[in-house]
Amino acid sequence: MDMRSLYRTIDRDDLRDALALAAALAIVGVSFGALSGAAGVPMPMTLALSLLVFAGGSQFLVVAVVAAGGSPVTALVGGLLLNARLLPYGLAMGGVVGDRLPARLLGAHILIDESVAFARARAEGDRRRTAFWLSGSLAFVFWNCGAALGMVAGAAVPDLDVLGVDAAFPAALMALLLPSLRGADARRVGLGAAALALLATPWLPAGLPVLVGLAGLIVAGPGGVATPDARPPAEAGP
């Protein structure tokens, strides 16, 4: 699919929803920019972190490590651990990102929690692919503009916790996940993943508890491969 046909298939509702998500990301980006500046990270590095790493959690982590006087190795290992979930995301989303190599190389960079969840909430096919590119590229633009703004505003940025954006993200993720939780196996896996990740949180460094959540797959069961929504014959009635 070339860029023009991609543009034509943009659904107005998808655009509005992706903009809402990107706007919330911009606010977090502002606080990242301000925090990074306060931690003494030079402006070119703050921008480079935002543009080249483009993974919020790890960006906050390395800046926090720097602010606390931690070692570069701690920052690097911690950041990569936090981003390890991007590999299974890529495995699940490879076919959605693109068919040709250039599209895959470019699209991989906008593979984030939000674009994965946003795309998976849409029907498979062109609409899902468009939703991925739409939410991912809007998130990229808004996140980086936010970071630049926060960096420039610096100490003038107020504590953004008062806006409650930290609640908006888990709520948005769950809203986007609801359609994929329709299957009983997905619900079991989701519950197991949440429980395991929460139990692991006090004991493991940031990033690992979410990976522990993958163990929720042990309750996936065999599953009906081709027809996940198929009812067993007993429920179908006479």
Next chain:
Amino acid sequence: MSWPTLLALAAGTYLLRITGVLLRGRVAVPARVQRYLDLGATALLVALAATAALTQDGGFAGWARPAGVAIGVLAAWRRVPFVAVVVLAAATTAGLRWAGVP
């Protein structure tokens, strides 16, 4: 923060992203495996949402945030439009914090 650290993090993160995407393009994935990959993504995203909703720095995040998330999820479940879900969750948490709830 040094440039080598920053560039290593950027390269490592991109490598994590591109590895999955390219592997999926090269290898024909049987339906069974595809189901586990899809469920795996669901597991990670739900685990992320749960930990982000309830925890902060390895401890409990306080009541304001999970309360906002709960209102948002309830709204989403009742098919309230996505934009309203995002705003409701943030507004609930912001309101509770304004009222002094941590």
